[in-house]
Structure formats: structure tokens, C-alpha cells
Amino acid sequence: xxxxxxxxxxxxxxxxxxxxxxxxxxxxxxxxxxxxxxxxxxxxxxxxxxxxxxxxxxxxxxxxxxxxxxxxxxxxxxxxxxxxxxxxxxxxxxxxxxxxxxxxxxxxxxxxxxxxxxxxxxxxxxxxxxxxxxxxxxxxxxxxxxxxxxxxxxxxxxxxxxxxxxxxxxxxxxxxxxxxxxxxxxxxxxxxxxxxxxxxxxxxxxxxxxxxxxxxxxxxxxxxxxxxxxxxxxxxxxxxxxxxxxxxxxxxxxxxxxxxxxxxxxxxxxxxxxxxxxxxxxxxxxxxxxxxxxxxxxxxxxxxxxxxxxxxxxxxxxxxxxxxxxxxxxxxxxxxxxxxxxxxxxxxxxxxxxxxxxxxxxxxxxxxxxxxxxxxx
Numbered sequence: 414x415x416x417x418x419x420x421x422x423x424x425x426x427x428x429x430x431x432x433x434x435x436x437x438x439x440x441x442x443x444x445x446x447x448x449x450x451x452x453x454x455x456x457x458x459x460x461x462x463x464x465x466x467x468x469x470x471x472x473x474x475x476x477x478x479x480x481x482x483x484x485x486x487x488x489x490x491x492x493x494x495x496x497x498x499x500x501x502x503x504x505x506x507x508x509x510x511x512x513x514x515x516x517x518x519x520x521x522x523x524x525x526x527x528x529x530x531x532x533x534x535x536x537x538x539x540x541x542x543x544x545x546x547x548x549x550x551x552x553x554x555x556x557x558x559x560x561x562x563x564x565x566x567x568x569x570x571x572x573x574x575x576x577x578x579x580x581x582x583x584x585x586x587x588x589x590x591x592x593x594x595x596x597x598x599x600x601x602x603x604x605x606x607x608x609x610x611x612x613x614x615x616x617x618x619x620x621x622x623x624x625x626x627x628x629x630x631x632x633x634x635x636x637x638x639x640x641x642x643x644x645x646x647x648x649x650x651x652x653x654x655x656x657x658x659x660x661x662x663x664x665x666x667x668x669x670x671x672x673x674x675x676x677x678x679x680x681x682x683x684x685x686x687x688x689x690x691x692x693x694x695x696x697x698x699x700x701x702x703x704x705x706x707x708x709x710x711x712x713x714x715x716x717x718x719x720x721x722x723x724x725x726x727x728x729x730x731x732x733x734x735x736x737x738x739x740x741x742x743x744x745x746x747x748x749x750x751x752x753x754x755x756x757x758x759x760x761x762x763x764x765x766x767x768x769x770x771x772x773x774x775x776x777x778x779x780x781x782x783x784x785x786x787x788x789x790x
Contacts, residue, residue, distance in 0.1 A: 514599025
């Protein structure tokens with residue numbers, strides 16, 4: 414039996430390709446060393462306050478290319494692995510990808526990396542992005558996939574691009590039978606001042622699923638910030654009401670129980686550390702380099718395998734016990750393990766994103782020594 418697909422960190426071949434692209438495309442606006450860390454720190458602050466300001470200067474493009482692109486590129490791996498785990502990855506031999514708000518190409522290039530391990534021969538990508546300089550970067554890197562230094566890490570990407578505004582997009586005019594439609598870190602930027610922004614975003618997701626192939630999937634990735642993640646959870650509830658089916662992160666179709674308390678929001682934390690030199694840049698900018706966080710939503714037109722509970726918090730170590738929080742159809746459940754029982758239950762190593770099956774009569778709190786708990790993933 415083949416090994417299950419799991420998220421993989423960015424490798425040296427990608428770092429070299431991005432370094433080459435930066436030197437060729439940025440020229441005098443390129444940044445390295447302390448200057449790059451300073452620009453990354455400034456942009457990180459803007460990411461939390463005003464993402465629209467990122468489009469205003471060439472120096473910002475340099476930090477996006479040299480740091481944020483390689484940092485974000487593996488994020489798509491998490492949702493794709495969820496589809497693989499549920500046995501609903503789109504069939505090959507090639508995948509057709511609609512990348513909306515493509516930016517510098519983190520989603521497309523991440524899929525190209527995953528596709529190599531999934532046995533796919535290549536990608537046919539339609540990238541929609543309103544910033545020409547960003548498309549130039551994506552075009553440069555896409556042309557290098559599938560051969561040369563990236564031959565072992567990627568499949569070839571055949572790229573078509575269109576400069577369009579996502580708030581005014583005619584989805585049907587973009588084509589049909591896509592294996593994937595992807596919104597990478599862009600849904601939160603749409604209709605921000607509209608009082609019905611969440612309804613508009615949910616309707617966009619519904620229209621996007623209508624241009625998918627029958628086995629296709631819609632993947633949304635958002636920042637792991639409370640405001641954007643909770644907005645995505647609200648959009649998720651609206652999308653379910655519109656008839657869409659959730660593959661991840663939810664294991665159920667009931668309303669999101671985490672929205673009941675403002676302190677809760679759903680996000681992922683992949684166990685992937687940044688490689689050097691990205692780690693040095695992150696240190697200089699005062700950013701984390703261990704773990705890759707984001708919020709995600711994976712939707713299909715047809716149901717996929719679900720059930721059970723997903724770990725959405727923990728492990729939290731306190732005196733004498735370890736706790737996790739799990740989300741399922743019945744709501745949030747606190748799972749506790751006494752330290753003296755460590756290693757005697759299936760939750761050893763469980764972290765945010767793991768799936769478990771709890772007893773049908775589990776209430777709001779269970780202990781591992783008093784309940785039969787099965788680790789699904």
C-alpha cells in the first residue's frame with residue numbers, strides 16, 4: 414500500500430528558482446539581508462491591517478517574492494492532503510486549475526509540487542489576477558516547472574492568465590470542468606465595505622463550484638487571523654445552506670459551533686518549519702518560523718467521507734494532564750488525558766487538524782481512560 418500523502422516543506426530547488434527570479438525580475442528593487450527583513454516586517458504588519466497597500470511599490474514585490482511566496486507555497490498542501498485522505502482527489506492525468514487572485518502564484522505552484530507526488534502529469538492553469546507585475550512573477554516561475562532543477566519537485570504548468578477584478582468576475586466566462594478552483598488569501602479582500610460581504614462571498618463560492626468537474630474541489634485559504642478566519646467560518650455556514658458539501662476542516666454539515674464564542678476561530682497549523690534562508694529572514698523580521706498557519710475551507714458539489722471530530726485546539730499541557738479541543742456535529746468537546754496514562758491511548762502525537770472518533774454518547778468533556786477514542790488521522 415502506498416504511503417499516504419502528507420504536507421511537504423519547500424525544498425532547495427524552489428528556493429534557488431525564487432532567488433533566480435528575484436534577481437532577474439526585480440533588478441535594483443531586489444532586497445536581501447537586513448533590508449529584506451525590514452521590508453518583510455513592514456509588510457507583515459500591513460497584512461494584518463491593509464492588504465490593499467501591498468500593491469503600491471516595487472519594494473513590496475521584492476519581499477513578497479523572496480519571503481511570503483516561498484513561505485505560503487506549501488499551505489495548499491494541507492487541503493490537498495485532506496482530499497487525498499477522503500479519497501476524493503480529482504482524477505488525472507492532468508488537472509485543470511482556476512486560480513483566482515493568483516498573486517505571485519503560491520497556490521498554483523504549490524499544486525504543481527503536490528501533483529508530482531500524486532502521480533499527475535501536468536497542470537493547465539487559468540490564473541486571474543489584477544496586478545500585472547504579480548502575473549509576470551508567476552509566468553516566470555511556471556515556465557520553469559517540470560524540468561531542470563524543478564523536474565523532481567514539480568509537474569509542468571501550462572499557464573494562461575487574465576487581468577480581471579474578482580468582484581466583477583463572470584465565472585461562467587472562465588470555462589468549466591475545472592479540477593480545482595482556488596482562492597488563496599484573497600477572499601477576505603472582496604467586498605470589504607459591503608454590509609452583505611459574507612453573502613456575496615458565499616454566492617461566489619457557489620458559482621465557482623458550478624464550473625468544477627464532477628469530482629472537482631474548491632479550495633479557499635485565508636490568513637490565520639481571528640477576523641478573517643471567523644468570517645470564513647460564517648461563509649462556510651452560508652455555503653452549506655446553498656447546498657455545497659464541506660470536505661475540510663469540518664467533519665459535519667451542522668452550523669459551526671466555534672462561532673458561539675468570540676475567542677474561538679478555526680485554523681490549521683502544519684508541522685512544517687521554514688528552511689534557511691527563510692528562517693533567518695523571519696528571525697530578522699520578528700516572525701515565527703516553526704509551524705505554518707492558515708485558515709482553510711474545502712468544498713465540493715458532492716459529499717465526501719466525513720464523520721468523527723477534528724482536533725481544533727491543543728495539546729495543552731497542564732499539571733497532571735493534557736487537553737485537546739475537538740469539533741464535531743454535536744459541538745465542541747474537551748478531551749483530557751491524565752499524565753499517568755500517557756502512551757496508553759491513541760491521542761499521543763495528536764495536534765490541531767488530527768481526526769478522532771469519539772463514543773456516540775460523548776458529552777462536552779471526555780477522558781481518554783474512560784472513553785473509547787479512535788484516532789482516524
